[in-house]
Amino acid sequence: MVFSPTASVRESCRRWMAQVPPIDDSLDLATSTPTHITDDVPFANAKRSVAINPTALDQFALEITNSILANKSLEVTEWDADGWHYTGKKYNVRSGTSAQGCVHVHRELMRMERVALYILTMDAINFCFWPVSEAKDATNSVKNGLEYEHLAIGLRKLAELDDGNSQVNVKTSESGGITVRSANSYALSPTNLAELTPKKLHDMIQPHFPSSTNENGTSVVYELPDMQIRCQLLNELGKGLLEQHGGSALQMISKANQSADALVRIIMDTFPGFRDYVDTDASGEWETVKASLTAIHLHKRAQIATADIWAALGRCNDQSVQTTNTTNPEHAKLFTCCHFTDMDAVTTFPDYRVPQILRHVAVLRYGSQLANLIDNQLELEKSGMDEVSIRASTVVAVEELVHRVKKQLASISLEGTTLDRNNLQKLSDDVSAVTIDWYLWQKGERLDRANQLEPHHRVRTTFY
Numbered sequence: 001m002v003f004s005p006t007a008s009v010r011e012s013c014r015r016w017m018a019q020v021p022p023i024d025d026s027l028d029l030a031t032s033t034p035t036h037i038t039d040d041v042p043f044a045n046a047k048r049s050v051a052i053n054p055t056a057l058d059q060f061a062l063e064i065t066n067s068i069l070a071n072k073s074l075e076v077t078e079w080d081a082d083g084w085h086y087t088g089k090k091y092n093v094r095s096g097t098s099a100q101g102c103v104h105v106h107r108e109l110m111r112m113e114r115v116a117l118y119i120l121t122m123d124a125i126n127f128c129f130w131p132v133s134e135a136k137d138a139t140n141s142v143k144n145g146l147e148y149e150h151l152a153i154g155l156r157k158l159a160e161l162d163d164g165n166s167q168v169n170v171k172t173s174e175s176g177g178i179t180v181r182s183a184n185s186y187a188l189s190p191t192n193l194a195e196l197t198p199k200k201l202h203d204m205i206q207p208h209f210p211s212s213t214n215e216n217g218t219s220v221v222y223e224l225p226d227m228q229i230r231c232q233l234l235n236e237l238g239k240g241l242l243e244q245h246g247g248s249a250l251q252m253i254s255k256a257n258q259s260a261d262a263l264v265r266i267i268m269d270t271f272p273g274f275r276d277y278v279d280t281d282a283s284g285e286w287e288t289v290k291a292s293l294t295a296i297h298l299h300k301r302a303q304i305a306t307a308d309i310w311a312a313l314g315r316c317n318d319q320s321v322q323t324t325n326t327t328n329p330e331h332a333k334l335f336t337c338c339h340f341t342d343m344d345a346v347t348t349f350p351d352y353r354v355p356q357i358l359r360h361v362a363v364l365r366y367g368s369q370l371a372n373l374i375d376n377q378l379e380l381e382k383s384g385m386d387e388v389s390i391r392a393s394t395v396v397a398v399e400e401l402v403h404r405v406k407k408q409l410a411s412i413s414l415e416g417t418t419l420d421r422n423n424l425q426k427l428s429d430d431v432s433a434v435t436i437d438w439y440l441w442q443k444g445e446r447l448d449r450a451n452q453l454e455p456h457h458r459v460r461t462t463f464y
Contacts, residue, residue: 003290005264006345008297010399013392016041016296022051022389023367029054029400041294042278043385049367050389052397056362061404064439068409069419074430076438079311084152086118086159087312091166105331106170109250112334113180115312116249117188118159122152123305124237124273125230127462132221145220146209154208158187178330181247190247193238198231229462233273240270253309253337260306260340267302274302276463278383298391300464304349306340307434313338348398348437350391351464352456357444360453363397364390374457387459398433398440405431 019041029052068074080087088111129146167183182189187204202224209222224230245252252270256263268274268286275286279295289295348354358364366374370386380386409428414420419427447453 003265004261004345005268005297005299006261006303006347008290008295009299009303009347009395012295012297013395014399016388016392017048017396020044020046020048022365023047023049024051024365029057029396042280042296042383042388046385048389048393049370049386050393051365052393052400053362053365057397057400058404060361060363061401061408064401064436065405065408068405068427068431069412069417072423073427074435074439076435077442079308079315082149084149084156085312086115086156088112088115088159088163090160091163105328106168109170109178109180109331109334110166110168110182112313112338113182113248113250114159114186114188116253116309116338117182117186117190118155119308119312120237120241120249120305121188121193121234122155123301123308124233124271125224126151126301126304127464128226128460129224130458131225131460132223133225141217142219142221144223144225145213146222146224150209150222151205151224154205155188157208158204161187172330178328178334179246179248180250180334190238190241190249193234194242196231196234196238198227201231201234202227226462233271233462236271236273244270250334250337254334256337256340258337258339258341260310260343261345263306263309263340264299264302264346267305268299273462274299274305276300276302278388296388296392298350298395298463300349300351303346307343307346307349309338310340310343314340343434344432346432346434347395348433348440349464350394352458353444353448354398354437354440355390355394356453356456357440357447358394358397360444360447363401364393366390374455377455377458379458379460382459382461387457387461390457398436401436402431402433405436 020043064074079085091107091111091114126148129148129151130144132142132144162183162185166185169181169183171179184191186192205224209224212222213220241247241249241252245255252266253263256266272286275289276298277289277295278298279289279292355364359366370380370389373380373386406428409424409431412419412424414424444453
C-alpha cells in the first residue's frame with residue numbers, strides 16, 4: 001500500500017487523541033474508538049494537556065458559515081495579495097536564449113520553475129523566527145522582531161535580482177521530454193542552494209531585513225536564527241533536486257500527477273528535513289515510521305509547501321495556462337502540474353498561529369499548567385506531551401470545523417436569499433482544511449497586530 005502522508009496526519013492525530021484522554025475530560029470532543037489500539041503510543045500512560053470544546057467548536061463554525069454567506073466566499077487573501085511573495089511577473093528572458101516561436105512558452109515555464117524554487121526554499125526554512133543569539137539573549141533586553149513576512153520579502157528580493165536578464169534553460173529531448181532548469185544567475189537555483197554556506201546565506205538575506213529598533217528600552221533585532229541548520233536544510237534541498245529530479249522543481253512536482261498528497265510524499269522522501277513526526281520508535285528509519293501505528297504524523301512544512309505551490313501556480317495560474325496555447329503535451333503537463341485535484345486531502349498546518357487563534361475563541365482548552373507556561377512565554381519541550389497535545393488537537397479541531405461548516409452550508413434554506421443550490425455548493429467546495437487554515441492564520445495575524453491575542457506557544461524546532 002502506498003503511504004499517504006496527509007491521511008496519516010489526520011488518522012494518527014485522531015487515533016492518539018482517542019487513546020490519550022485530557023487532564024480535564026469534563027468537556028472534550030467525543031472521538032471514535034480507534035481501529036488499532038496499542039500500548040506504546042507516545043505518552044500512553046499520561047493525560048494530554050489540551051481538550052477540544054465541542055460547544056465553542058459549533059459556535060465558531062457558525063461564525064465562519066455566517067461570514068461565508070455574508071461575503072459570498074470564505075474570505076482569504078490571495079497568495080501574493082500582500083506583495084510579500086515572489087511571483088516572477090517581472091521576469092524576462094535574455095534575448096536570443098529561446099528557440100524561435102517558443103519564447104512565450106519557455107518564459108512561462110521558467111517563471112513557474114523560479115516560483116516553485118522560491119516556495120521550496122522559503123518553506124525549507126519557514127520555522128521558529130523568535131529566538132535571538134545566546135549572547136543577545138543573555139541580556140534579557142533584546143527580542144527578535146523577525147516574522148514570516150520578512151523572510152518571504154527577503155527571499156523575494158533575492159529571487160528578483162536577475163529577473164530582467166536571465167537565461168532560459170528549457171530543453172527538449174529526442175523523445176519529446178521537457179527539462180526546465182533555472183540558470184545559476186538565479187540566487188535560489190538548486191546548484192546555488194547546494195553550495196550555500198551559513199555566512200553566504202547571512203550575507204545574502206540580512207540586508208533585506210528591517211534595521212534594528214528600540215521599543216520602550218528593548219532592542220528589537222531582525223535576524224534569521226539558527227543559520228547553520230537552515231543552511232543545511234537548503235543544501236539538502238538543492239542536492240535533492242539535483243540528484244533525484246534533474247535539478248528541476250517542476251520535474252519533481254510533475255511526478256505527483258496533480259496529486260497534493262503524492263507531492264507531500266515526494267517532498268518528504270526526497271528531503272528528510274521535511275519529515276515532521278513523533279514516535280516511540282527510536283530507530284528513525286523513514287520506511288519504518290511510514291508503516292508505524294504509533295507515530296504521530298504532522299508534516300507541517302511539507303504540506304504548506306504543497307499548498308503554497310498550488311496557491312501560486314495552480315489555484316491562481318489558470319490565465320497563464322490559457323495564454324500559452326501550446327499543443328505540445330509535455331508542455332501542457334508541466335503547465336498544469338500544480339493544478340492538484342485532491343487539495344481537500346491536505347490537513348491544517350499545525351504550527352503556532354492556528355492553535356493560538358483556536359485557543360482565543362475557546363475551541364482549544366489548555367490545562368492550567370500549560371496555559372501558565374504559554375502565557376509567561378516559557379519554552380515547551382520539543383516533541384513533549386504539551387507540544388504534541390497542541391498540534392494534534394489543532395489538526396482534529398480544524399477537521400471538525402470543516403465538517404461543521406460544510407454541514408451548516410448544506411442545511412441553509414435558500415428561501416429569501418440570492419443564492420441558488422449551485423452557488424451554495426461552490427461555497428462549500430471551497431471549504432477545506434487548507435482554506436480554513438488560511439482564514440484562521442489571517443484572522444490571527446490581524447488580532448495579533450491589534451495586541452488582542454494571548455501569547456503563542458514556544459518550542460525550539462525546525463518543523464514550524
